[in-house]
Amino acid sequence: MTQISSTDLGLPGLRSGLDGVPSSGEKQTGKDFTSDQEVRWCPGCGDYAVLKAVQNFLPELGIRRENVVFISGIGCSSRFPYYLDTYGMHSIHGRAPSIATGLATAREDLSVFVVTGDGDALSIGGNHLIHALRRNVNMTVLLFNNRIYGLTKGQYSPTSEVGKVTKSTPVGSLDHPFNPVSLALGAEGAFVARTIDSDRKHLTSVLSAAAAHRGTSFVEIYQNCPIFNDGAFDAIKNPDTKADAIIPLVHGAPITFGKDKVTGKPTKGLIRNMDTGAIEVLDLGPAADQYAKDLLLVHDAHNPDPSTAFAISRLTDSGYLNQTPIGIFRQVERPAYDDQARDQIRTASQAATGAPTDRLSYLINGGDTWTVV
Amino acid sequence: MYSTSEASPRTKQVRQLDRVIIRFAGDSGDGMQLTGDRFTQESAAFGNDLVTLPNFPAEIRAPQGTIPGVSSFQVHFADHDILTAGDSPDVLVAMNPAALKANLSDLAKGAAIIVDTHDFTGRNLTKAGYATSPLDDGSLDEYDLHRVDLTGMTVEAVKEFGLSRKDAARAKNMFALGLLSWMYGRPTENTVEFLSRKFAKVPDIRDANITAFKMGWNFGETTETFIVQYEVKPAAMAPGTYRNITGNLALAYGLVAASVQSGLPIFLGSYPITPASDILHELSKHKGFGITTFQAEDEIAGVGAAIGASFAGQLGVTTTSGPGVALKGEAIGLAVMTELPLLVVNVQRGGPSTGLPTKTEQSDLLQAMFGRNGEAPVPIVAPQSPGDCFNAALEAVRIAVTYRTPVMLLSDGYLANGSEPWQVPDVAELPVIEPNFATGPNSTSTAADGTTTEVFLPYKRDEATLARPWAIPGTAGLEHRIGGLEKGAEHGNISYDPANHDLMVRTRQAKIDRIADSLPPLEVDDPSGAAKVLVLGWGSTYGPIGAGVRRVRKAGYNVAQTHLRHLNPFPKDLGDILARYDKVLVPEMNLGQLSMLLRAKYLVDAIGYNQVRGLPLKAAELAEAISELVRSAEGKCLP
Structure with missing residues (x-):
């Protein structure tokens, strides 16, 4: 079978992640997407905010509720499907991307979401995540990153900082953490983004873009665990520090952050070091070189080459979080595995003539046969 | 020439x-x-x-x-x-x-x-x-x-x-x-x-x-x-069209047939492993039948994707060998809990661990029975010859779809690569498998004010089979959530209630036991009717046992033979049949796994004949063992 590109599918231009999913016709509300099950997360858990945002953004997609499926693994966040009145499966630890792969490949008319956490997606399920990303199966992966194991009561996770003292690391963790965005970019994810549980507006806009993207969309959501890792994201939530801590990524705009107390203008920006090729933070204060200011990096999420996006992702602190880029790092078009798999089947099925029973009879009577009379 | x-x-x-x-x-x-x-x-x-x-x-x-x-x-x-x-x-x-x-x-x-x-x-x-x-x-x-x-x-x-x-x-x-x-x-x-x-x-x-x-x-x-x-003159064979076929090819054809006969597209999620890979190779050629083959990143993803496809309304299949089944155990448990159809094909090879990848063995029977956490019963079907893999695949799919359950199909390396003439079946005579998707509400709910509304209960069971409804995404009004946590009876929401858990564990077991209602009586080959010894086998030992039994009868002894296709549940008449004979000999290419199950269930003194040489049993040696047992059962002196 030859390589099939989206143009061979006879589709004009780019396909949305929701193409093929029937539209709802009538207006739906967040209530339509809310199940009758009592939500059972700890008081103050960041998951509540994400749930509310998801319940409210789903109706905006304009697709039928019965064609939405949420698949989760194991962990606090993986209770998510129970609270949405769609189809859902709370599966086993780390395997949600593989289950979603089968589901999304089997049915073009479904909008498939995976809800997972840092332990579920990056530790026990790391393999499935990277392979879903490289295949680019049409699904949206929401990774709730609280940098701790919550459901098992407070062990360090693969995103916890080195030296973290937890129940299983009384003298500090030795594990070097993953940067989920770097990992997703390294796996050649075509849509890679990061957002924050408490920023409803940003969260909703990123989720909408992710759902509309055809292929695997990966969204890391910083989510606070008030019980076992409270304050992990304080720097990006505290009004006094967040302007310096968050590096906002907006496609087509120069990347600047920080806020001058007097002028309100950004105090820092990203530039490429022309000698090393590295992405660096430039102080935009009065002493700053005008020439350098003119070379501020303009964010290009559509760049087919992921290396700049990767370099930006490396500006995330791996220890206590004082600085992190937020937004859509990468959003490029690449053929989706499931579209191509279905196309191979469609092509073969169209070439096959006759009733299935006749074709079955032809198949099993093939090869060297002989007849006994 | x-x-x-x-x-x-x-x-x-x-x-x-x-x-x-x-x-x-x-x-x-x-x-x-x-x-x-x-x-x-x-x-x-x-x-x-x-x-x-x-x-x-x-x-x-x-x-x-x-x-x-x-x-x-x-x-x-x-x-x-x-x-x-x-x-x-x-x-x-x-x-x-x-x-x-x-x-x-x-x-x-x-x-x-x-x-x-x-x-x-x-x-x-x-x-x-x-x-x-x-x-x-x-x-x-x-x-x-x-x-x-x-x-x-x-x-x-x-x-x-x-x-x-x-x-x-x-x-x-x-x-x-x-x-x-x-x-x-x-x-x-x-x-x-x-x-x-x-x-x-x-x-x-x-x-x-x-x-x-x-x-x-x-x-x-x-x-x-x-x-x-x-x-060597041609053999007298029943009229019909024949072809030579290996077990793996017959099994793949059986799956294609199951897809046609059920109208369910097959989704095969699989990771290459000897000696099962040829099934993946073969099915990948038949996309024209709507078959998807997904070569997964590992064994777990293979079964995971198959479960996802089953949830979507296709026929999820995963093919592997023993080491792969070990990895898939947790996911098979998920399919037990979510009560979704799933076919797990284990082409057994010598174990444990990597063992003897290209050699044959029957040592995964107890893994198929018990290789999961919790009370997680899984029906087991085993083919008895290369060509029989076709029928066994169809039967396994019938059970999986009818009873909404994962089913283990236990082939082995000898069946997979060995071949025999196969009488090609008439497609018109193959069984039809009915998916019976749920299409609407199946119950009513009464509010405090007496008004009733129609509702869908994802764990409300069919009275005859105890199967739950298979409601697939895209069906309006039947939205529901399933998962690995214990389900409340009928409504299917999470339940930690002790009595409910006890009920659900027993119900899942009862559902698998019910399968026995749909099985034909065992055929016992006892031409004289005077045999005191029964030889009972399963899977690929059918050939050597049959050949051994022929030799023993030729020598003038009486011996009965029967062979199990269904290992879980056992056919309903098995207990009575075992009770009819003084001695029961169970030849297996393992250390006595079926013997152990028979002893546990029927309190029968099953006598094992066990070899684990990576090769099929030898008919002549087996005939010796049978003869000896017959002589002792009939009170005759050893010659």
Whole structure:
């Protein structure tokens, strides 16, 4: 079978992640997407905010509720499907991307979401995540990153900082953490983004873009665990520090952050070091070189080459979080595995003539046969 | 066939035989599997009954000329119905000293050995561990040894095609095939056609192979080394169309048939593993039937994707061997809990751990029964012969779809790669499998004010089968959530209630037990009706057990035989049948796994006959064991 590109599918231009999913016709509300099950997360858990945002953004997609499926693994966040009145499966630890792969490949008319956490997606399920990303199966992966194991009561996770003292690391963790965005970019994810549980507006806009993207969309959501890792994201939530801590990524705009107390203008920006090729933070204060200011990096999420996006992702602190880029790092078009798999089947099925029973009879009577009379 | 009568210097004798066992053995690069396969196809076309046993190393190319690198293919063909690939070859074709050494111990004195003298060099003899050449030191005096320079004659025969010496010598397997084809009067047209097709793109190689094949035939016809030609007449078989088929191919066809007969597209999620990969290869060719094959990143993703596809309303299948089942255990438990149809095919191989990847064993029965956490019953179906893999696959899918459950189909390496003539079934007579998707509410709910609304209860059960509804995404009004946490009865929401858990555990078990209601009575073969001993088996031991039982009866003893297709649940009449006999013998290629289940369930003193040699049981040895048991049961003295 030859390589099939989206143009061979006879589709004009780019396909949305929701193409093929029937539209709802009538207006739906967040209530339509809310199940009758009592939500059972700890008081103050960041998951509540994400749930509310998801319940409210789903109706905006304009697709039928019965064609939405949420698949989760194991962990606090993986209770998510129970609270949405769609189809859902709370599966086993780390395997949600593989289950979603089968589901999304089997049915073009479904909008498939995976809800997972840092332990579920990056530790026990790391393999499935990277392979879903490289295949680019049409699904949206929401990774709730609280940098701790919550459901098992407070062990360090693969995103916890080195030296973290937890129940299983009384003298500090030795594990070097993953940067989920770097990992997703390294796996050649075509849509890679990061957002924050408490920023409803940003969260909703990123989720909408992710759902509309055809292929695997990966969204890391910083989510606070008030019980076992409270304050992990304080720097990006505290009004006094967040302007310096968050590096906002907006496609087509120069990347600047920080806020001058007097002028309100950004105090820092990203530039490429022309000698090393590295992405660096430039102080935009009065002493700053005008020439350098003119070379501020303009964010290009559509760049087919992921290396700049990767370099930006490396500006995330791996220890206590004082600085992190937020937004859509990468959003490029690449053929989706499931579209191509279905196309191979469609092509073969169209070439096959006759009733299935006749074709079955032809198949099993093939090869060297002989007849006994 | 290719020589004219003038070319024949003398009249050869023709001797009638009722059956012959030939083993082709050589280096794993010598093309022995192909040679054996072609000889098999010729025999099938001729109309003999046959059974084959390929035996090859796990290494793709083990060091040349060494014992670990020996690959062999045994074919047993007969003028009557046969059941096994045979215990001991009548003819061994040995392409080098290692092939001779590795196989000699399986031969009875007097058996014919054809060796390629060209490869019996000092170096090769040393590699095989021979201090002196067995061709010269008298150690083969008790065999009917034929020394033939297969390589030399092949190189000479294909000279005109200008191949390198190495490429020319590679056609020696076809020379050997030609010789054996002459010796047993096999039809040759199909092999010539096959070679023309296989090497269509490389005319020199094609012509060299065809020439070597024909020259091998002519050599047999003209040489004085071979003075006897043998005739094995076609077997009497039931009218119908036949083809030779391996278990893996029959199993793949069974899955295609199950898809057609259920209207459910197949989704195969699989990770390559010996000896199951050929099922993945075969199904990947049949996209025209709507079949998706997904080569997953690992065993777990293979079953995970299959479960996802089943949730979506397709027929999720995963194919693997024992080590893969070990990895899939948790996901199979998820399918037990979510009560979704799923077929898990385990083509068993020697274990534990990596074990013997290319050899056969039946040691995963208890893994299939119990290899999951919690009370997680899974129905088990086992085919009994290569061709039977077709029906067994259909039956496994029937159970999976009807009862909304994962089903384990236990094939094994012998069935997978072995072959036999298969009577191609009439598609019109295949069973129809009804998915019965849920399409609307199945209950009503009454509010406090007395008003009722229609609701969907995802865990409300069918009264007869105890199966729950299969409501697939895209069905409006039936939105529901499933998962690995315990479900409340009927409504299916999470429940930690102790009484509910007890009920659900018992209900899941009862559902699997109900399958027995749909099974036909066991067929017990007890021609005299006077047998005191029952031989009970499962899976691929059907052949050796049947052959062993025939021998015992021929010797004048009474013995009954029955064979299990369903290992969980057992057929309802099994307990009564076991109780009818004084002794029950259970031959297995494991240390007594079925025996253990029978003892536990029926309190029967099952006697095991157990071998774990990576090879099928030998009918003659088994017959000895059966006879001994019959004698003791009937109170007769040992002779």
